[in-house]
């Protein structure tokens with residue numbers, strides 16, 4: 001498999017968090033760079049949660065300096081989710097059981113196999129860290145995740161396929177570069193369309209939980225801004241940030 005032109009790569013035997021490392025090195029980079037951490041000692045998840053990261057799972061961050069406004073930069077969570085989907089498909093030879101969960105999880109046979117953490121570095125106009133964690137060989141216990149959340153699963157347990165972090169990085173970096181090129185050239189529309197074709201629970205009832213309130217409705221679409229759109233008894237709700245429960 002080819003490594004994408006123009007992207008750098010560094011592999012660290014141990015790091016606190018590849019997103020934290022991205023923030024440390026960003027200012028010295030001259031182009032996009034993948035950081036692979038074989039072990040992370042302080043991995044972080046979305047909304048300040050910890051991320052369980054046993055040896056053999058994938059922990060990586062792409063650090064880059066996008067040129068768009070922050071609202072457009074944030075749409076890269078969909079670009080990354082699609083690239084993850086592509087990489088799983090390529091490595092396993094099938095898309096059976098794969099689905100994307102808004103805003104940025106990858107599901108396999110209904111369980112969470114990968115998550116994405118987008119973090120800005122250095123404020124507007126600065127760098128972006130796209131942190132990706134993949135349960136390649138092990139998943140945390142259900143008791144370690146929030147009540148009602150999608151159960152974690154591993155690629156190995158679900159498919160019997162053993163993929164190394166390095167193999168995943170090669171596939172993911174290539175897939176990401178292709179989706180990124182599409183995003184930069186054609187904008188969000190084709191990414192949004194492809195994401196929705198792979199979406200979990202589209203057209204079904206879901207609950208979006210936000211600080212202090214929750215909304216249940218039919219998952220209608222992801223709109224042109226990346227919002228989750230729910231049809232509720234009170235009308236259309238456009239939700240920018242939430243945890244989604246099925």
Ligand SMILES: O=C(O)CCCC[C@@H]1SC[C@@H]2NC(=O)N[C@@H]21
Pocket residue numbers: 016017018019020040042043044045046047049051058059060061105114115116117131132133134
């Ligand atoms: O909560 C989520 O679903 C997102 C998890 C993101 C975890 C990855 S592992 C690599 C990168 N480094 C971190 O500290 N977090 C992200």
